[in-house]
Amino acid sequence: MTPLTALGVLGEQIATNNGQSSEVTRLTGYAAGPDLLFKRYKAALDSTDARRLDRLVAFGRSDAAAGRPTREVLLSRTSWPVARVTNHTTATVGCLIPLAPDTFRSPSGGYREIDTLARPDRRLARGGIPPTPEQRITACRSLVGIAAALEQRKLVYSDWNYANAFWSPADYSVHLIDMDGCAEDTGPDIHQPGWEDPLARQGAAADLYTDRYRVALLTARCLTGTRNLAELLHTLTDPPPGVPRNAAELLLDMLWATDREARPRSSTLLAALSGGPLVRFPVVRSPLPPRPAVSRSDTAQPLQSVITRPAKPSVPPRPGVPPVQPQDDWTAVWTGAAVLIAIVMAVLILSLAH
Incomplete structure (x- = not known):
């Protein structure tokens, strides 16, 4: 158990409002060394949780557990807690954890x-x-x-x-x-x-x-x-x-x-x-769920699906006049050309008749 006052002035804040902690800060004046962090909880632990944390700390310090493979794995590959931190009322307000390498x-x-x-x-x-x-x-x-x-x-x-x-x-x-x-x-x-x-x-x-x-x-x-x-x-x-x-x-x-x-x-x-x-x-095992379709983010998008024609402005129909159905641009061109050819042929036929 370590009193909060023993930590001295807290250093750089490296995390805030993360899970159950309100902040994680570096220790600059603590005698145990600069490679420890203070993790402050959002709410003080109750007595049951405080005893649970004490058992974790004791496991890391126990000489009886020294040399055991599981202990070595947990102490060398994790940020195992090294102390429980209490305030002036002895409430558990946080813990000390090692800084990751x-x-x-x-x-x-x-x-x-x-x-x-x-x-x-x-x-x-x-x-x-x-x-x-x-x-x-x-x-x-x-x-x-x-x-x-x-x-x-x-x-x-x-x-x-x-x-x-x-x-x-x-x-x-x-x-x-x-x-x-x-x-x-x-x-x-x-x-x-x-x-x-x-x-x-x-x-x-x-x-x-x-x-x-x-x-x-x-x-x-x-x-x-x-x-x-x-x-x-x-x-x-x-x-x-x-x-x-x-x-x-x-x-x-x-x-x-x-x-x-x-x-x-x-x-x-x-x-x-x-x-x-x-x-x-x-x-x-349970039956597998259906395999999802490949998302667009995982595939190259075809060029045609990216290129779109600009939308034509809509014109409201005049009263008494039925709305004109939109036509494809090329359809309109060929229709106009056919009408023009028909007019020219009619003119030629009339000229020859006279």
């Missing part, structure tokens, strides 16, 4: 969010060389490794989305943030639009099965570069070159099982992405 920053200085991997190669090619299938697998393996470590500890993360994970183009490793929200077994169902668990009851708490669905959704999107869920499911049934078929089958099981408790564990998906031995149990 600079290797996950882009040239512009901001962090490289994983949503850039959830795009097709043709779009990524505009900003440089798109990742190879092997590099996509490496990033997904790093991401799923964190999920498997959390699941082994029976910790529910819930808010898997594009903005909470960073990736490094140097080695395609992944770093996860907002770890202070992890809960044991069940927790608040925090998610962004488009990340709803289709088999969860409305208003139900998030659990390990919720996490499996969202981990699979984020992994599949980054692995294939496809975001639309229906298109993604069809892509996994016939995976593109470089995507392991075992991994594609497991992702389909995790995403489209009729029973949410039949979703395979993240550790099983990790083994498939790592090329290791795979023990897969049959999973009954």
Whole structure:
């Protein structure tokens, strides 16, 4: 537990009004070091949540947990909370979290969010060389490794989305943030639009099965570069070159099982992405939704569909005169030419008759 007054003067504000936090600021005068951030909550935690946060902090500091693979993964690949921050009334107003390493920053200085991997190669090619299938697998393996470590500890993360994970183009490793929200077994169902668990009851708490669905959704999107869920499911049934078929089958099981408790564990998906031995149990899936039509944004638009004729101004009809039906320009030209030829022929015939 760290008093808010011990943090000294707060430094640069790097995020505001983000999820459950009102601000995230750098620490400039805190003795623990400049690589920590203060995350201030929008509302003080109740006593139950405060004890949950204390257990997360204790896990990171425990000597008994030292050397365990899951602990090493969580402390090295995530911004694991290091302290609970209280105000003068001892209410929990925030926490201290490590700053993500600079290797996950882009040239512009901001962090490289994983949503850039959830795009097709043709779009990524505009900003440089798109990742190879092997590099996509490496990033997904790093991401799923964190999920498997959390699941082994029976910790529910819930808010898997594009903005909470960073990736490094140097080695395609992944770093996860907002770890202070992890809960044991069940927790608040925090998610962004488009990340709803289709088999969860409305208003139900998030659990390990919720996490499996969202981990699979984020992994599949980054692995294939496809975001639309229906298109993604069809892509996994016939995976593109470089995507392991075992991994594609497991992702389909995790995403489209009729029973949410039949979703395979993240550790099983990790083994498939790592090329290791795979023990897969049959999973009954729901019928796939119809494959969506290719959107115009994903295809080159034909030239004819872009070129349009200017609209003619409409002239209101005069009273007692029926409205003139619009005609094609060339039809009007040929009609006029035919009338002119008829008049000329009539004149010639009359001249010859006289």
